[in-house]
Each structure stands twice: as C-alpha cells, then as structure tokens.
Amino acid sequence: MTDKTIADLIEDRFGLATDDGRDMPAEGELAAILRHRSHRRFKPDPVPDELLRVVLAGAFSAPAKSDLQQCSVIVVKDPEIRAGINALVAGQDWVPGAPSLLVFCGDNRRIRRIAQARGKPYPNGHLDSFLNCAVDAGIVLATFIRSAEAAGLGCCPISVIRDRIEEVSELLGLPDNVFPLAGMGLGWPAREGWVSLRLPPAVTVHTDRYDDTALLEEIDGYDRRREARFSTPADKQRMTNEYGVAEFYGWSEDKARQYATPQRKQLARFLNSKGFGLD
Structure with a gap:
C-alpha cells in the first residue's frame, strides 16, 4: 500500500500540478504505466527463455487492425547475427x-x-497496407514493454536500426512485405532509471478541433521544467560545430538540431523494393 495517488504520478510525469486522480491510489496497471521508464543499463543475467515466451504472449495479446495480426518478432540468438546488428547500431553503446x-x-x-x-486476389498493396502493419507492430511493441515491465524486466526500443534497414533486413533474412520497425533491448535493469518529463496535455490533447495557438509558449514552459529536472551538459549538446553551445539548451532546441539534417531518406526506396506500394 502506498500513500501516493495517481495525481502524484501524473505530476511527476508532466511536472504540472493536478487534482486529476487525487482520490485514486497509485496502484495497479495505471500506476505502472505512469511510472514507466526506459532502461539502457542491464545486469548481465540472461532472460530465461520461458519468461521471454510469456512476455511475448502478453505482447501478442495486443489489439490488431481488423484482426489481421500483422506483426512478427525476431528473437536474435545467433551470436554472429547479434554481433552484426550491434555493429550496425554502434552509436547506441548500450545495445551490446x-x-x-x-x-x-x-x-x-x-x-x-x-x-x-x-x-483470392489481394488488390490492397498500397500505402494503407504499410500503415496497417506498421501500426500493428507498434501496438505489439508497446504492449511488449508493458508485459516486460510487469515481469520486472526493463527495455528500450531501438529505432536506429532503420538507419541501416537494408543491412538489418539482410541479416535477419526478411522476405518481401516484411520490414524491421524497431529493435528492443531487454534485460534486468541495473539501476532504477528515471521518469522522463512529457509534453503537457495542453500541447498533445485537443478537444473537437486541432489547436496549437499556444504551442510555443507551452513548449517554452516545458523546456524550462525539463531543464530544471535534467539539465543537458554542454558536451551532450548536438551539432555544436554548426550551432554553437547554447546557454539554454531545452528539449525543443535538442529536437530542432536532431532533425536539422536529413534522416532515413532511403526508406521509401527500401519499402518499394520489398513490395510495399506507397501510392
């Protein structure tokens, strides 16, 4: 039993005062979701195969578009394949x-x-087919994270595999009409981790019509709340050769710099080569 409430967890997640959930104890699945944190440092202990199968069973209990169930998961066990993927995502030093x-x-x-x-014919090989299976895989991935955390495991998705999507697909022997959405590092957390501050609902939740009139002032407030909790040191700022060292380096400056250069422009070409029509 805890004295904390759901409201306390929401405040911790967003850095904003709220009375929403003040009468709800911080227990159960909702509390676990609000406490979510990614893990990039693991103990060396292996994850037992049986437990992994149980967690995957939870993941594949996720909703699926029209019951099509368009997700597959490759569990990488072969040391050579694992080494190959580790090398391709060398910038993510926690993956190995x-x-x-x-x-x-x-x-x-x-x-x-x-x-x-x-x-039967299959006349639906257009953009919607790609979106359907991408969304299905994303929902399974998110449900896997919930299942893993419920079992005491920690994990973190690895989107950077799409930087090298051709090589990853070749290493895994992926046939036409199958593509890698994200990797997942999994293990027993070596440390507690921390709750990452999220954008305020004023930015992400709209009623009836989309409205971002107050976006920039809301983002400024978010930047300052986040920087007060986790300040980015100068040596962790991106692209300092191009943009210098910022005196105040908030989330928005980081993300603007991150996407100031082209990324993954090969994806459409790769997906077309795998039989996905993007028209």
Whole structure:
C-alpha cells in the first residue's frame, strides 16, 4: 500500500500540478504505466527463455487492425547475427549490453500468402497496407514493454536500426512485405532509471478541433521544467560545430538540431523494393 495517488504520478510525469486522480491510489496497471521508464543499463543475467515466451504472449495479446495480426518478432540468438546488428547500431553503446535483443517487424506477407492460398486476389498493396502493419507492430511493441515491465524486466526500443534497414533486413533474412520497425533491448535493469518529463496535455490533447495557438509558449514552459529536472551538459549538446553551445539548451532546441539534417531518406526506396506500394 502506498500513500501516493495517481495525481502524484501524473505530476511527476508532466511536472504540472493536478487534482486529476487525487482520490485514486497509485496502484495497479495505471500506476505502472505512469511510472514507466526506459532502461539502457542491464545486469548481465540472461532472460530465461520461458519468461521471454510469456512476455511475448502478453505482447501478442495486443489489439490488431481488423484482426489481421500483422506483426512478427525476431528473437536474435545467433551470436554472429547479434554481433552484426550491434555493429550496425554502434552509436547506441548500450545495445551490446542488453542480454536479449528482439526486432519487431511489420508483416504484410502473411495476409498476402493466405490470400494466394485461398485463391483470392489481394488488390490492397498500397500505402494503407504499410500503415496497417506498421501500426500493428507498434501496438505489439508497446504492449511488449508493458508485459516486460510487469515481469520486472526493463527495455528500450531501438529505432536506429532503420538507419541501416537494408543491412538489418539482410541479416535477419526478411522476405518481401516484411520490414524491421524497431529493435528492443531487454534485460534486468541495473539501476532504477528515471521518469522522463512529457509534453503537457495542453500541447498533445485537443478537444473537437486541432489547436496549437499556444504551442510555443507551452513548449517554452516545458523546456524550462525539463531543464530544471535534467539539465543537458554542454558536451551532450548536438551539432555544436554548426550551432554553437547554447546557454539554454531545452528539449525543443535538442529536437530542432536532431532533425536539422536529413534522416532515413532511403526508406521509401527500401519499402518499394520489398513490395510495399506507397501510392
């Protein structure tokens, strides 16, 4: 039993005072979701195969668009394949330290093969097919995180594998109409981690119509709340050669710098080569 309430957890997550959930104890699934934190440092202990299968069973209990179930997961066990992926994402130095590595894939191949086996046409090989399986895989990935945390494990998605999507696909033997959405480092957390401050609901939640009139002032407030909690040291600022060392380096400055250069421009070409129509 805890004296904390859901309101306390919301305040911790957003850095804003609220009475929402003040009468709700900080217990159960909702509290666990609000306490979520990513983990990039793990103990060396392996994740037992049985436990991994249990966590995956939880992940694949996620909702699926039209019951199509268009996600597949590759559990990377082969040391050579693991080493190859580690090398491709060398900028993420925590990945080799994760006892388990998984790759979540959007899988439009199954429904195409089923249609062929049942003697039916598949006239839907356009952009919506890609979106459907990408969203399915994303929901399974998010549910995997919840399942893993419920079992006491820690994890963190690895989107950087899409920087090297061709090589990752080749290493994993992915056929046409299957693509890697994200990797996942999994293991027993070596430390507690911290709650990452999120954008305020005033920015992310709209009623009836989209309205970002107050966006910049809300972002400024968020930047300052976040910087007060976790200040970015000068040596962690991005692209200082181009933009210098900022006296105040908030979340918005970091993200603006992060996306100031082109990223993953090869994705459309790769997806087309894998049989996804993007029209």
